[in-house]
Amino acid sequence: MRAWLLLLGGLIVWAVHFFGLYIVASVFLTTDTARMLALLVTLACLIADAMLLAAAMRANRAADDGTRRWIASLAALGAAISLVAVIWQGLPALLV
Amino acid sequence: MTSETGFDPKLYDRFPTREPRPEGELEELERIWHAPTGWARLTVVNNNFIGTWYVGAAFLFFILAGVLALVMRTQLALPLQGILPQETYNQFFTMHGTVMMFLFAVPAVEALGVLLLPQMLAARDLPFPRLSAYAFWAYLVGGLSFFCSLFFGLAPDGGWFMYPPLTSIAYSPGINADFWLLGIGFIEISAIAGAIEIVVGVLRTRAPGMTLDKMPIFAWAMLVFAVMIIIGFPSIILGTLLLELERALNWPFFDPTRGGDALLWQHLFWFFGHPEVYIIFLPAAGLVSMMVAALARTPLVGYQLIVLALLATGFISFGVWSHHMFVTGMPTLSVSFFSAASMAVSVPAGIQVFSWIATVAVGKPRNNTPTLFLLGGLVTFVIGGLTGVMVALVPFDWQAHDSYFIVAHLHYVLIGGMVFPLFAAFYYWAPMMSRRALSERLGKWVFWLMFAGMQVAFLPMHLTGLMGMPRRVYTYLPGRDWEVTNMISTIGAYMIGLGVLLFVIDLARNFRFTAGDEAGNVYGGGTLEWLPTGLYSTRSIPVVKSREPLWDDPKLSDDVEAGRYFLPNSATGHRETLITSPIRAEPEYLQIMPGPSAWPLFAAIFTAGFFLLLTVQAYNPSIASGVLAVLCVLRWLWETDRPVAKAHADVGAGIILPTYATGPRTHGWWAMTVLLVVIGMIFVMAVFSYLYLYGVHPSFWTSPPDAPWLLPIIGGHAAAAGFALLARRLLARERTTLWTPATLVLIAAGFALFAFAIDWWSWRATGLTGATSGQGATVHAFLALQGILTAIVALMALYLAARNARGIVTRPRNNSMDLTVMFIAYTAAQGTLAALLTRLFPGAI
Ligand code: HEM
Numbered sequence: 001m002r003a004w005l006l007l008l009g010g011l012i013v014w015a016v017h018f019f020g021l022y023i024v025a026s027v028f029l030t031t032d033t034a035r036m037l038a039l040l041v042t043l044a045c046l047i048a049d050a051m052l053l054a055a056a057m058r059a060n061r062a063a064d065d066g067t068r069r070w071i072a073s074l075a076a077l078g079a080a081i082s083l084v085a086v087i088w089q090g091l092p093a094l095l096v
Numbered sequence: 097m098t099s100e101t102g103f104d105p106k107l108y109d110r111f112p113t114r115e116p117r118p119e120g121e122l123e124e125l126e127r128i129w130h131a132p133t134g135w136a137r138l139t140v141v142n143n144n145f146i147g148t149w150y151v152g153a154a155f156l157f158f159i160l161a162g163v164l165a166l167v168m169r170t171q172l173a174l175p176l177q178g179i180l181p182q183e184t185y186n187q188f189f190t191m192h193g194t195v196m197m198f199l200f201a202v203p204a205v206e207a208l209g210v211l212l213l214p215q216m217l218a219a220r221d222l223p224f225p226r227l228s229a230y231a232f233w234a235y236l237v238g239g240l241s242f243f244c245s246l247f248f249g250l251a252p253d254g255g256w257f258m259y260p261p262l263t264s265i266a267y268s269p270g271i272n273a274d275f276w277l278l279g280i281g282f283i284e285i286s287a288i289a290g291a292i293e294i295v296v297g298v299l300r301t302r303a304p305g306m307t308l309d310k311m312p313i314f315a316w317a318m319l320v321f322a323v324m325i326i327i328g329f330p331s332i333i334l335g336t337l338l339l340e341l342e343r344a345l346n347w348p349f350f351d352p353t354r355g356g357d358a359l360l361w362q363h364l365f366w367f368f369g370h371p372e373v374y375i376i377f378l379p380a381a382g383l384v385s386m387m388v389a390a391l392a393r394t395p396l397v398g399y400q401l402i403v404l405a406l407l408a409t410g411f412i413s414f415g416v417w418s419h420h421m422f423v424t425g426m427p428t429l430s431v432s433f434f435s436a437a438s439m440a441v442s443v444p445a446g447i448q449v450f451s452w453i454a455t456v457a458v459g460k461p462r463n464n465t466p467t468l469f470l471l472g473g474l475v476t477f478v479i480g481g482l483t484g485v486m487v488a489l490v491p492f493d494w495q496a497h498d499s500y501f502i503v504a505h506l507h508y509v510l511i512g513g514m515v516f517p518l519f520a521a522f523y524y525w526a527p528m529m530s531r532r533a534l535s536e537r538l539g540k541w542v543f544w545l546m547f548a549g550m551q552v553a554f555l556p557m558h559l560t561g562l563m564g565m566p567r568r569v570y571t572y573l574p575g576r577d578w579e580v581t582n583m584i585s586t587i588g589a590y591m592i593g594l595g596v597l598l599f600v601i602d603l604a605r606n607f608r609f610t611a612g613d614e615a616g617n618v619y620g621g622g623t624l625e626w627l628p629t630g631l632y633s634t635r636s637i638p639v640v641k642s643r644e645p646l647w648d649d650p651k652l653s654d655d656v657e658a659g660r661y662f663l664p665n666s667a668t669g670h671r672e673t674l675i676t677s678p679i680r681a682e683p684e685y686l687q688i689m690p691g692p693s694a695w696p697l698f699a700a701i702f703t704a705g706f707f708l709l710l711t712v713q714a715y716n717p718s719i720a721s722g723v724l725a726v727l728c729v730l731r732w733l734w735e736t737d738r739p740v741a742k743a744h745a746d747v748g749a750g751i752i753l754p755t756y757a758t759g760p761r762t763h764g765w766w767a768m769t770v771l772l773v774v775i776g777m778i779f780v781m782a783v784f785s786y787l788y789l790y791g792v793h794p795s796f797w798t799s800p801p802d803a804p805w806l807l808p809i810i811g812g813h814a815a816a817a818g819f820a821l822l823a824r825r826l827l828a829r830e831r832t833t834l835w836t837p838a839t840l841v842l843i844a845a846g847f848a849l850f851a852f853a854i855d856w857w858s859w860r861a862t863g864l865t866g867a868t869s870g871q872g873a874t875v876h877a878f879l880a881l882q883g884i885l886t887a888i889v890a891l892m893a894l895y896l897a898a899r900n901a902r903g904i905v906t907r908p909r910n911n912s913m914d915l916t917v918m919f920i921a922y923t924a925a926q927g928t929l930a931a932l933l934t935r936l937f938p939g940a941i
Contacts, residue, residue: 003679011411018415018437025430026791034429065098067680070309070400077404085412085440092432 010082017045042090053079103682110749112660121665129632141225147211154204161195173586175574185570186253193256205379206290215625219301220673231289233700242279252276260350281336282707291322302681306640317382320410328371330777335364347866347873355796355870366417374413380517390621392459398451405444438488465539469520472547476512501561527615531608545595553588556581622647636661667745685757695732758909789870796869801858812851813924819844820920828908838900845893878930885923
């Protein structure tokens with residue numbers, strides 16, 4: 001379970017972020033409240049991603065065999081890409 | 097090295113074994129895995145047969161839907177033609193789209209999974225062979241009957257996404273729409289059955305040593321595909337159920353004048369519908385990744401990035417459903433979020449495309465048919481991807497929406513992303529099941545006709561669309577400059593048709609099914625499906641040490657064939673396969689598999705009968721057919737879950753594994769968990785519908801029954817779950833005669849029934865009916881779902897009691913018991929949540 005959570009962590013954060021934004025925009029429509037909340041959700045998810053990235057890199061260094069290293073580096077890639085994707089996904093709150 | 101299960105990886109060093117194998121082992125394997133002959137062949141469950149038939153059936157539907165397309169293109173070749181009257185044209189495009197999406201694309205890739213996965217993973221078969229057989233037969237019988245509706249003028253005509261109010265009873269009074277709703281609802285059951293099989297198969301039946309990082313990309317793709325089906329399809333199952341309930345019982349889910357909302361359908365449909373596009377594309381991409389490496393004769397560039405891309409697509413594709421609804425007036429901010437996600441989702445596809453290009457560039461590809469189809473598919477798919485980015489830009493979409501630009505876009509993506517790779521796969525993998533490979537000479541003709549035809553047909557359609565021609569029109573007036581491009585498109589369509597016809601000729605001339613003396617590894621692939629096989633799959637199951645074991649160990653085929661690896665014989669005298677751990681594929685236990693049986697076939701026929709008879713409103717025969725289907729399923733299950741004489745068996749080189757296992761690590765437990773996720777997702781979508789309707793039409797909401805009713809309801813559910821869990825505990829105690837565990841399960845079922853009855857009755861007492869309002873409709877939908885679950889609980893409890901009476905409930909633990917208890921506990925949880933939601937929200941908040 002832990003291995004899967006690490007592996008999919010970044011993508012799960014992305015999903016939480018996306019559905020968070022969806023709920024915010026559906027409930028508060030295009031308002032300043034919605035924008036503020038969207039930024040807060042984005043910030044929280046970015047922190048989560050950064051922590052995941054650090055954890056994955058630690059796991060990668062600590063790995064004692066190929067499979068574990070592979071999983072850790074995939075997790076790190078996932079967290080990194082999630083970091084960028086969360087910023088991208090949150091941008092409309094500032095721009096639109 | 098670390099271990100996942102306590103299995104010592106050093107044991108792998110015992111393979112390949114050196115000692116000679118005893119005589120007669122191979123003959124025994126052949127006898128055990130022998131397929132019935134004559135008419136009994138229909139009861140076969142081996143994945144070689146079921147997989148090949150499955151692929152064949154999907155291809156048949158491709159041809160049928162293709163013929164519809166040709167007739168439509170003939171009608172549109174010139175303005176004001178009279179080949180297809182308007183009503184028939186509507187049925188044609190609806191059937192074409194529906195059959196292509198639901199009866200061709202998804203089943204075709206699922207079928208390839210059934211056919212290829214056991215081979216690639218070196219399993220003897222998928223973990224639930226009878227389930228695959230059931231899924232196949234249900235799909236074939238149901239699909240053909242569904243298609244036949246066209247001949248009676250009863251085919252659905254609301255477009256492949258069936259938007260209400262057009263498809264509500266007021267505007268579609270006939271039974272045409274019901275054919276779609278019940279037919280598709282039914283096909284989805286088959287798809288979900290296949291998905292459960294694939295998830296458990298990929299995670300639990302890989303060859304020992306095939307850790308996640310050594311899994312063939314196709315297995316990764318199929319894993320993501322199956323999970324996406326499990327998350328995505330429940331939404332459309334609920335949608336079709338609600339629309340059918342609205343049509344049959346007048347419950348206004350989608351009627352805004354009574355607190356429903358037509359847009360709810362669009363949300364439910366596209367939450368499934370957009371991932372559906374990736375559900376089709378991902379397995380095809382997996383096939384491409386496999387083939388491109390073999391055909392370019394070099395390992396795939398960026399394996400890890402491709403895995404990441406597959407996983408990312410799986411997630412992001414669930415965040416883009418509303419991009420089909422940009423013109424419905426959603427809040428601007430929502431639209432922008434969906435637009436951002438829609439652009440993001442093209443990144444993983446881009447990663448894969450670049451990786452394929454790099455692999456081709458690094459390797460030494462030859463000019464052969466599968467390579468041509470791969471490259472042709474790549475070019476076509478990239479064009480479709482680019483127009484996709486165009487329509488992800490909201491202002492552009494406002495212009496292009498519902499025009500032929502969209503028809504062009506979707507065909508570029510589907511044909512480039514799925515059809516061409518599929519044809520490549522046909523050419524590439526045919527030698528695995530056929531005595532002769534398909535013809536290279538004819539194949540090149542097939543490719544060039546199809547590829548050129550594709551561009552000729554669909555490139556001009558972009559222009560036709562930009563010039564304003566709407567989609568789904570049966571004809572147009574002369575003098576709008578649409579004649580030329582339409583004529584060109586029709587010519588292109590016929591070129592594709594000719595290519596497909598040539599392919600059929602090639603098949604007829606060269607394809608000869610076999611499971612023994614196949615043409616073999618014509619293109620030099622490095623993965624396990626190219627090991628020599630019989631109906632028992634490989635003679636022995638190799639230890640996997642790399643991603644392309646055949647390239648890295650040239651002796652592997654011989655060693656496998658000589659029985660020098662796992663399971664060189666039948667360890668128990670039954671059909672069996674190794675169950676391995678999900679991450680590191682360490683051997684855990686030996687699964688005993690069921691052999692051929694007619695019951696899945698009968699169950700499938702009666703299931704199809706149930707849905708079809710329901711459609712034509714023959715209610716009593718329909719119910720009878722449904723009952724028969726259930727009986728057949730129970731009969732087929734009856735023989736399963738029984739320990740065999742040998743409790744432990746030597747699976748090779750002195751490694752001993754148990755032959756019966758219980759608890760959370762078993763394949764049955766996994767399958768039940770996946771099934772509960774499906775049911776849970778249906779529930780989640782129902783919750784979404786409830787909240788959504790309250791959100792848009794709160795004025796229709798009335799107060800729920802008084803809160804104290806919650807006590808007996810929640811109490812009943814708690815008692816049901818409690819008794820079920822207690823029964824499981826007591827089973828471990830020897831000699832509990834007075835209160836046999838099966839009796840406790842029956843009592844648990846009684847409590848589940850009680851809780852449901854109180855729930856239902858207390859709502860009736862308020863006077864709120866399903867037809868009253870959107871609230872009434874959704875509340876009753878929750879009740880209907882709970883009613884179905886409760887009925888299944890009752891059935892399972894009775895089944896368990898019958899098994900117990902026959903003394904086949906093993907102690908201290910038993911799988912049938914475990915799964916029943918899981919189901920009851922889930923039912924109780926869902927019932928509690930539904931009762932709390934409908935009674936406390938919005939009132940108490
Ligand atoms: C083989 C060549 C094909 C041709 C010539 C073709 C032609 C057409 C035509 C003429 C339409 C109707 C357009 C309209 O009136 O709006 C259409 C719609 C459609 N096609 Fe195809 N098609 C082909 C292959 C496919 C494939 C392989 C798929 C999917 C895997 C597919 C999926 C669809 C869908 C989803 C629609 C929309 C139906 C609707 O509007 O409800 N087509 N196609």
